[in-house]
Every structure is written in structure tokens, then in C-alpha cells.
Amino acid sequence: MLTSRRSRVSNLTGPLLLLSLLHCSRDNRPPPPAIDAAVAAPAATTYAAPIDASADTETGTERAPSGMLRVPAGSFTMGADRGGEADERPAHTVTLDAFWLDRTEVTHEAYRACVVAKVCRPSAADVARQYPGSQGASHPVNGVGWDDAQTYCAWMRKRLPREAEFEKAVRGTDARRYPWGNDKPTQSLTVFARATGPDVGQTTDPVGSHPDGRGPYGHDDLAGNLWEWMDDPYDPFAYGRPTAPEGKPAGCKEILAAQDNLRASGRHGFTGSNPVPDECERAIRGGAFNYPPEGLRATNRVHHPTRTRIVMLGFRCAMDARR
């Protein structure tokens, strides 16, 4: 697993229902209730890094959504000209509007509130059974598919981040290689290179346990801890498309056609020896607790079928900023 840096972070994908194209209208979902701590957090919970109340300060005329940090509008460098894989090239300038991004990965505690509200389905029971050390209330929720992540974010009146947004939150405007800068990962900065096992310390840490590794806008665990679902379909040719300056990939129809062409030309995959996907998969970003340091680089692009529910994959939410 550690040597397979892209395409599939695990072979643990189960034969779960493919819900990717069938999720309900956001407008039909019940709104998130005020979270009753007694319901949402039945276990003893102590956040390693409680949400900073200062996030509720005024930012211009827009109040910061609780638990979210702003990424300002403007241009940044996406991708790289050297290193990594072909789908990370070339380095190019992307311009984005301002947006909000959750400071941390969504926790089990937060996700459980959505399950109690009967909006979200529970995270995967087999993951919880095999990796109980990853199930603490303040650990990032894992065992959730792309639809689960999207449902949760919509319930919170948010959305999943785009690849370009996530990469900007990691790199800022100085094209850094990791959220904290260009130094290689250390155990102080983030969670990575762990020998996966069932116990505490063999998978994730509670969110926000490594403040020295925060990104340029203050977000925790952008590299390491868990991979994170992106809103975008995975498009290996995204950086060469006319929409690249906006950080936008093609739609699923064009992506499927591109994958068919790769297969017809005898390519095993866009890079490496991985098979060419035969469905429209979704991008994931950031690396995880079981990955080697090079897998945590900001430009690394990996993808999975939407139904994937595994121990090393979670998410956080984003939101448009008004100005």
C-alpha cells in the first residue's frame, strides 16, 4: 500500500451501493438542528484543538462561519513542473474567489450528529471494527464515501472543496510544497508513515493535534491524518484544459472519453501501472497517516470511486465567501 502512491489508496473498497449520481436535492434535506452536545457527543470528548472562538469575528461585512477559516481571493500556483506524476504538471496560475474552509477534518462527533438527525448514514462498520483506535470522537471521521461527505456538507449548508481550493489552502501564494513550508514532514508537523493497526497511534490523531503543521491560512491537517474527498471528478488532463486557469476539471462525460482513449491506446493508466478507471471517480487530496512523506506533497492528486469507504479517507467542508 505504501508504495502505491496514486489512483487507489487501498483495495478495501467494498461492493457498496453506487450512490454518486443519485444523491438527493440539497433543497429537500432537513436543515441541521442546533447540535445538542448530549446527543452529538455521548462519549467523553476532549478536543485536542477546540474550535477557536476567534473564528466568530467579523471579516469585513461577513461573519466567519463557525469552525471555518477564510482563504482570500486571488491567484496561486497549482501543480508543479518537476517531481510527482504527470497529472501534477505543469505548474500554472489559478485564480479563485475567496472561500471558507473548515479548519479541521470533520470529526466523528460532528458526523454523528448528522447520523442522529437521520440525514447521514453511519460511517462504515467494518472500518470501525478493524480500526477502533481511529474512532475517537475527536478523530476525523473515516469510512465515509463521497456521497456521505457531500450529504454532510450540504446538511451543514456547506459543500465539498474543489481540488484547486484545497491546493490553495495548502500552498498559499508562495507555491510551498507542504502546508507548513518546504521542509519535509516530521512527526511533530503531521501524522504520516504509521504502521497501520487497530490501536490508538496506529491510524489517526485527533484533529488539530499538530498546530506546527498548519497551512498558510491556519487550517489543520491539510497534509496527513486522513485523505480528504474533493468535490471534483478526477480529470488527469485537467491542467491542460481551457478551464485550468479557473482550477476546473472537465465533466464526467469528457473524462470517461479520455479514459476510454487511454485504454484504447494500450496505456495501463495515466501514470504508473494502475488500471485506467472505467468510471468517473472523485479526487482526494492531502495524504494520510499511512503514507510516506512524499505522498503528502501539496500537488499530489489521487482518486477513488465515490462508493469507497476506507480507514484512511475522510473530508472537510468548504463554503463560498460573499466577498
Ligand SMILES: [Ca+2]
Ligand atoms: Ca487531511
